[in-house]
Amino acid sequence: xxxxxxxxxxxxxxxxxCKPGVVSxxxxxxxxxxxxxxxxxxxxxxxxxxxxxxxxxxxxxxVVLGACAAGVRVxxxxxxxxxxxxxxxxxxxxxxxxxxxxxCANRALSAPINIWNDQQDAVSLRDSGWVQVYAENNQEALxxxxxxxxxxxxxxxxxxxxVNMDGFILTHGMETVDVPANELVDKFxxxxxxxxxxxxENPMSFGLLGDPTxxxxxxxxxxxxxxxxxxxxxxxxxxxxxxxxxxxxxLVELYKVEDAKTVIVAMGSVCGTIKDYIDTQREEGKKIGxxxxxxxxxxxxxKVYEALKKIPKVLVLDKSISLGSEGPLYTxxxxxxxxxxxxVSGFVAGLGGxxxxxxxxxxxxxISRKKEVRCEFLGLRPELLKEDFYVGI
Amino acid sequence: MSESDNGHxxxxxxxxxxxxxxxxxxxxxxxxxxxxAGKNAMVANATGxxxxxxxxxxxxxxxxxxxxxxxxxxxxxxSGMEAALRYLGKIDNTRVIAQGGDGGTADIGIQALSGMxxxxxxxxxxxxxxxxxxxxxxxxxxxxxxxxxxxxxxxxAKMHGxxxxxxxxxxxxxxxxxxxxxxxxxxxxxDLQRKVKKALSIRGPKYIQIHxxxxxxxxxxxxxxxxxxxxxxxxxxxxxxxxxxxxxxxxFKVPTPKPINDYVKAQSRFKHLLKDEAxxxxxxxxxxxxxxxxxxxx
Ligand SMILES: Cc1ncc(C[n+]2csc(CCOP(=O)(O)OP(=O)(O)O)c2C)c(N)n1
Ligand SMILES: [Mg+2]
Numbered sequence: 001x002x003x004x005x006x007x008x009x010x011x012x013x014x015x016x017x018c019k020p021g022v023v024s025x026x027x028x029x030x031x032x033x034x035x036x037x038x039x040x041x042x043x044x045x046x047x048x049x050x051x052x053x054x055x056x057x058x059x060x061x062x063v064v065l066g067a068c069a070a071g072v073r074v075x076x077x078x079x080x081x082x083x084x085x086x087x088x089x090x091x092x093x094x095x096x097x098x099x100x101x102x103x104c105a106n107r108a109l110s111a112p113i114n115i116w117n118d119q120q121d122a123v124s125l126r127d128s129g130w131v132q133v134y135a136e137n138n139q140e141a142l143x144x145x146x147x148x149x150x151x152x153x154x155x156x157x158x159x160x161x162x163v164n165m166d167g168f169i170l171t172h173g174m175e176t177v178d179v180p181a182n183e184l185v186d187k188f189x190x191x192x193x194x195x196x197x198x199x200x201e202n203p204m205s206f207g208l209l210g211d212p213t214x215x216x217x218x219x220x221x222x223x224x225x226x227x228x229x230x231x232x233x234x235x236x237x238x239x240x241x242x243x244x245x246x247x248x249x250x251l252v253e254l255y256k257v258e259d260a261k262t263v264i265v266a267m268g269s270v271c272g273t274i275k276d277y278i279d280t281q282r283e284e285g286k287k288i289g290x291x292x293x294x295x296x297x298x299x300x301x302x303k304v305y306e307a308l309k310k311i312p313k314v315l316v317l318d319k320s321i322s323l324g325s326e327g328p329l330y331t332x333x334x335x336x337x338x339x340x341x342x343x344v345s346g347f348v349a350g351l352g353g354x355x356x357x358x359x360x361x362x363x364x365x366x367i368s369r370k371k372e373v374r375c376e377f378l379g380l381r382p383e384l385l386k387e388d389f390y391v392g393i
Numbered sequence: 394m395s396e397s398d399n400g401h402x403x404x405x406x407x408x409x410x411x412x413x414x415x416x417x418x419x420x421x422x423x424x425x426x427x428x429x430a431g432k433n434a435m436v437a438n439a440t441g442x443x444x445x446x447x448x449x450x451x452x453x454x455x456x457x458x459x460x461x462x463x464x465x466x467x468x469x470x471x472s473g474m475e476a477a478l479r480y481l482g483k484i485d486n487t488r489v490i491a492q493g494g495d496g497g498t499a500d501i502g503i504q505a506l507s508g509m510x511x512x513x514x515x516x517x518x519x520x521x522x523x524x525x526x527x528x529x530x531x532x533x534x535x536x537x538x539x540x541x542x543x544x545x546x547x548x549x550a551k552m553h554g555x556x557x558x559x560x561x562x563x564x565x566x567x568x569x570x571x572x573x574x575x576x577x578x579x580x581x582x583x584d585l586q587r588k589v590k591k592a593l594s595i596r597g598p599k600y601i602q603i604h605x606x607x608x609x610x611x612x613x614x615x616x617x618x619x620x621x622x623x624x625x626x627x628x629x630x631x632x633x634x635x636x637x638x639x640x641x642x643x644x645f646k647v648p649t650p651k652p653i654n655d656y657v658k659a660q661s662r663f664k665h666l667l668k669d670e671a672x673x674x675x676x677x678x679x680x681x682x683x684x685x686x687x688x689x690x691x
Contacts, residue, residue: 021480050480052476056505059469069460069470069477070474070478092462198460200435203457207462209444209450
């Protein structure tokens with residue numbers, strides 16, 4: 001049903017349609033309306049969930065972790081300081097492989113304290129192991145929530161997901177959105193069936209101490225599964241489209257890139273503005289296009305390469321800054337085109353205390369003699385990389 | 394445990410094979426808590442010695458569902474588990490236990506603990522009080538007793554061990570007007586079992602703080618764990634009390650409290666007290682105040 005809603009209420013409707021059993025969040029501008037609306041749903045009985053009024057974001061993230069570990073679908077939302085305050089728990093959730101879904105109303109970080117929009121909060125957590133997608137408008141934000149559960153709860157994936165929406169611009173902006181019918185959502189998203197959980201009938205231990213003999217394999221598995229999402233995200237998007245009749249999730253969106261001489265790269269709501277600009281420029285015969293990054297984690301390097309390899313000029317627009325370096329999106333886009341001279345290979349080793357020995361260094365050099373690699377893990381124990389660590393689709 | 398005992402072994406919820414030190418009071422207390430709770434319980438554990446020595450991947454000493462997330466959030470983790478069980482309609486026949494050390498409870502985790510108590514979750518929180526951050530090498534916590542030397546309250550010309558008294562955490566918890574808050578000791582196993590069972594029979598938030606001697610951190614022989622636990626109670630330094638809905642409901646009487654001398658003598662963390670009369674007196678004062686405040690000898 002079409003409704004004229006502010007973005008916060010649109011994603012709250014989206015979350016409600018997914019029927020989470022436990023919702024927990026903490027107030028922070030500009031996220032607050034999302035959790036207020038969910039509290040309202042619970043209060044009026046239109047959402048049958050436990051609403052846990054926590055004392056902090058650290059606890060909000062932990063409550064949804066605990067509930068998800070007990071086998072229940074969960075939802076949380078936050079912003080800015082709240083997200084950073086949660087960050088310890090967010091790394092933990094990803095490491096434990098629970099499909100928590102969160103909406104982040106993107107906002108600047110203090111100091112100076114500032115409630116307005118940029119994307120520094122979520123971008124700063126890019127290495128946490130969460131899938132991160134960025135919505136351009138309120139319809140997408142709502143739709144991404146449904147698709148986030150579909151993706152994360154896939155037993156081959158089991159990853160947490162942040163649906164990012166720009167604070168105020170989307171959260172407080174009114175747009176007409178189509179709120180899908182319950183039956184359609186139920187068809188698209190069956191109830192969560194946890195492949196592992198806290199259960200007195202089948203006692204298991206979670207969150208064990210992973211010493212140097214096992215830790216790096218857990219990181220490898222997370223990394224590989226995030227890479228698997230490069231194929232799973234478009235697949236979920238296609239299923240979404242088949243059910244709801246409008247375009248679903250994808251890794252990137254190409255807007256008038258085909259014949260473009262200049263392409264802008266950006267994420268989130270600013271892409272709407274950029275598209276308007278492109279349209280007016282095109283009327284004047286200026287060949288400009290847009291590459292919108294929808295999935296920031298995993299980062300779709302290949303899509304970016306394919307889209308931009310013949311474009312003479314690329315402009316990357318960041319709404320965050322890696323202080324002391326440059327815009328993080330710029331770094332990543334540029335890295336895709338670093339295949340010229342000198343050849344730069346990338347290796348990962350020594351995570352969690354795994355020894356880096358002379359042998360490791362020798363392996364690294366040997367591999368580089370045979371091929372150019374981007375993210376090669378050294379010294380893995382293949383016997384550990386079975387389903388225990390959730391790797392491979 | 395012999396092969397023939399396997400059937401019996403099945404009844405234990407926290408089993409041997411873990412890597413706790415010899416004489417670890419915490420491992421003993423944790424076993425008692427887990428066994429009292431039985432099969433229909435799940436545990437949220439804070440980071441600390443207990444978590445580290447009981448679950449080194451791929452092994453686990455736990456036969457109940459068990460989860461560890463971080464250092465300061467076991468209360469919130471248990472809150473989420475409880476909310477999920479409530480949603481699933483399973484809360485009436487599943488007990489939820491959150492647990493952590495004195496540091497994870499009284500210091501870094503006190504906010505999450507207070508939140509859990511205030512929200513009224515049906516969770517038993519167990520604090521294993523070995524009176525310092527043991528897992529990271531014996532640093533002072535808010536529950537380290539006055540005068541005790543630790544690696545961050547060392548002895549020197551300008552510092553003579555811990556300069557503050559224990560945080561009154563039991564009163565802080567009781568002040569949330571929760572149905573049950575109690576202190577216990579591994580020195581008194583039956584009393585501990587009774588309190589855990591009682592707590593688990595009550596709906597709503599409960600708190601139990603268990604005194605658990607730590608041979609390594611306190612510097613005592615590993616065969617003395619139980620004796621030292623008893624000794625702390627009998628000199629008034631560790632009063633065993635029960636609060637119901639914020640009111641003191643029961644105290645473990647100590648008709649003729651002993652001077653603290655024997656208690657401190659057995660532990661190297663207090664060894665300086667044997668030469669420093671003023672310090673010894675200041676700790677004796679703490680015991681005296683406890684005796685008076687709780688009416689231990691009345
Ligand atoms: C946020 C955070 N800060 C610090 C630590 C390091 N740390 C791990 S366990 C621990 C001390 C635990 O002390 P306590 O809670 O008393 O438990 P014990 O080991 O004594 O049983 C510390 C400081 C951590 N893991 N996380
Ligand atoms: Mg301790």
